Amino acid sequence: MNLWQEYLRPTSLSQALKAFAEAPRPILPIAGGTDLLLDLEQGRHSPVHTLLDVTSIAEMNVIEVRGDELFVGAAVPVNRIVLDPLVGVHAQALAEACDLIAGPQVRNVATLGGNVAHALPAADGTIALLALNSQAEIASLALSGASDNEHSRSVSTRRIPFKELFLGPGKSSLKHGEELLVGFYLPLSKNGQSSCFKRIMRPQGVALPIINLAIWLERMDDQFSQIRIAVGPGGPTPWSGTKAEETLIGKLFNDETFNDALEAILAQVGFRSSARRASSDYRRHIVNGLFKDVLETAWQRAE
Ligand SMILES: Cc1cc2nc3c(=O)[nH]c(=O)nc-3n(C[C@H](O)[C@H](O)[C@H](O)COP(=O)(O)OP(=O)(O)OC[C@H]3O[C@@H](n4cnc5c(N)ncnc54)[C@H](O)[C@@H]3O)c2cc1C
DSSP: OOSOSEEEOOSSHHHHHHHHHHSOSSEEEESSOTTHHHHHHTTSSOOOSEEEEOTTOGGGSOEEEETTEEEEETTSBHHHHHHOHHHHHHOHHHHHHHHHSSOHHHHHHOBHHHHHHTTOTTOHHHHHHHHTTOEEEEEEEEEEOSSGGGOEEEEEEEEEEGGGGEEETTEESSOTTTOEEEEEEEEOOOTTEEEEEEEEOOTTOOSSOSEEEEEEEEEETTEEEEEEEEEETSSSSOEEOHHHHHHHBTOBOSHHHHHHHHHHHHHHOOOOOOSSSOOHHHHHHHHHHHHHHHHHHHHHHTO
16 A cells, blocks of 8 residues: 655745645644654555645745844754854754764754654653754645635744653644744854753664753853753653752852752653663663753853
């Protein structure tokens, strides 16, 4: 049986959204296909009539500074993100996360939007974007026009805090068959701010990690003035260590404050046991070293 009947490749957001509204259903967006094609082939997703390829949409292929934010398009392949100088300066954790996704062949086609839209709680790009306080831009078609009979449809975009994209493992809040992820907005980095992403992986592993962790922080007078900690898979949706963040703000970085923050992570986190990767107990055991490593690196970078 064919896994799809029709393959569309629009070049603009408005073409894509019109196709989304008018093409035969079931319809799904596809970017690199590194998650979706396996899901279709292996029966985790039922066959669809139409695949809507988003990789040629100009508006989704940009990395640029817009005002005081960095915009990273959803259809940018992760290998481009790794090499982009703006990402290196303003979102080092994102560059590091993208550099660890799979192997080079997958990174050539896998996109950041696909990593996020798949909605897994330990996807590497997702965990970095969470710590970096990003916002997601979402596009859909809105009705406009002078009278009831003269409605035309135009592209409408909205922004939401990154966390609001996730409802559960593999379940995003995007309206199925109506909404596309356009890209992500991240605050530009200022003096005293830095970020870091690292993960622990099975030897020779190329898929999701046993555990990954991203930190963004601001350092002032040798204290943490702001910090965001994201850990995957810390719960059913991408997880923030909010209690640990609270324990660190206004404190010096020393063994005592580190131990308090680690205790707060362990008290709040909901690691699960997964058959292919690791038990919850093992994840609780190894988060200590990873947290220390990422925190120290981000702290030194912010000097
Ligand atoms: C061998 C291998 C190793 C991997 N290793 C890792 C790893 O180490 N870390 C990791 O995090 N992931 C890993 N992955 C998973 C995958 O490569 C990434 O999640 C990748 O970023 C997905 O992007 P994609 O463009 O291929 O998405 P696709 O497969 O094209 O799409 C994924 C989902 O997102 C939807 N979608 C795509 N773009 C949009 C959009 N713009 N708007 C709305 N919905 C959209 C699709 O409909 C689909 O549901 C691996 C996969 C493979 C095959």
